[in-house]
Amino acid sequence: MTNRFDISKAPLRPEPRHPAAAAPIQSVPATPGGLIRSTLLAAGAAGAILVLFWLPAEYGIDPTGVGGLTGLTEMGEIKQQLAAEAEADVQAAAAAPVAAVENTPATAAPAPEILERLDRIDAQLAAISAVIGTPPSLTEPAAAATVVAEPAPEAAAAPAPDPVEAAVAEAAAPEPATPEWRDEVSYTLNPGEGIEVKLSMEEGQTARFFWTANGSVVNFDLHGDGSGESISYEQGRAVPEASGDLTAAFTGNHGWFWRNRTEAPVTVTLRTGGDYAEIKAP
Incomplete structure (x- = not known):
């Protein structure tokens, strides 16, 4: 008679358990000294980021010089300039209705080069007039006035300046120096x-x-x-x-x-x- 194996009657063997699963989970104790040290490290890192990167990039303030090397200081300065310009535009727009009621703005003053050129032209015209003399229409009234109003005997008349000498002296005068640009x-x-x-x-x-x-x-x-x-x-x-x-x-x-x-x-x-x-x- 053949023996048949009945799997239901086979003895069950316990499965092996992993040693790590059997070990209890241990927590890391949090001591007051460890918490204080972690807090100080986090605060120091935040302060370094503030001084090295945030202040130069936002306000152009660079106490360490790192912002100037990385270009963050220039970016912060441009931001501040743009903010100041925007504020100036807002103020100008607010003052526009008041300015419209008042007098119109004055025109810009001429450049210094133009004023100096005009002075030189006036000096040259005066020299030419002294050399060629004034027109008769201008000298006749002066002569008539001299005849009518005679000076007192004791008053000595001042000698009239020589027109030629005055023209030569005026032409020899040095022209105003212009600034030298580098x-x-x-x-x-x-x-x-x-x-x-x-x-x-x-x-x-x-x-x-x-x-x-x-x-x-x-x-x-x-x-x-x-x-x-x-x-x-x-x-x-x-x-x-x-x-x-x-x-x-x-x-x-x-x-x-x-x-x-x-x-x-x-x-x-x-x-x-x-x-x-x-x-x-x-």
């Missing part, structure tokens, strides 16, 4: 486009400048930054040109930011002279 740069700005040009200066140095929009107008901000400091010397909106002296309040970069807010391209020309190390332009 650098001259020009940039064409499309509508809405801006550009920044700065001079590298030591504290107390003075540079001369003259810039013009060549018949158009631009918004500008004359400012400086460096040595952990920043300053805004002057701002203007829709200005055709400007000239003067720039004295550095501290060692760093000092210059101009122009933006074209018109609907046509504008060419800005800058001439500089005086005390500065170099001109930094794109």
Whole structure:
């Protein structure tokens, strides 16, 4: 008789258990010293990010110099300039109704070169008039007046100056000296486009400048930054040109930011002279 194997009567063997599953789960104890150390590390990392990256990128403040190396300081300065320009536009728009009621704005003063040229022309005309003499129609009334009003016997008449000598002396007089410019740069700005040009200066140095929009107008901000400091010397909106002296309040970069807010391209020309190390332009 053949024996048959009945699987239901086979003895069951227990499955082996993994040693790791049998071990209890242990938690890491959190001590007060560990929590304080973790908090200080997180605060130090946040402070480093704030000083090294966030302040230069948002406000142009770079106490460590890392922002200047990475270009974040320039980005922060541009943000601040754009914010100041937007604020100036809002103030100008608010003051527009009041300005419309008052007198119309005065026209821009002529350039110094034009005034000097006019003075030289007047001097040359005076010299020519002294050499060729004045027309008879102008001398006759003067002669008649001399006959009518005779001087007193005791009063000595002053001798009349020689016209030829006066003309020679006037021609020999030196012409007014014109300022010598070290650098001259020009940039064409499309509508809405801006550009920044700065001079590298030591504290107390003075540079001369003259810039013009060549018949158009631009918004500008004359400012400086460096040595952990920043300053805004002057701002203007829709200005055709400007000239003067720039004295550095501290060692760093000092210059101009122009933006074209018109609907046509504008060419800005800058001439500089005086005390500065170099001109930094794109």
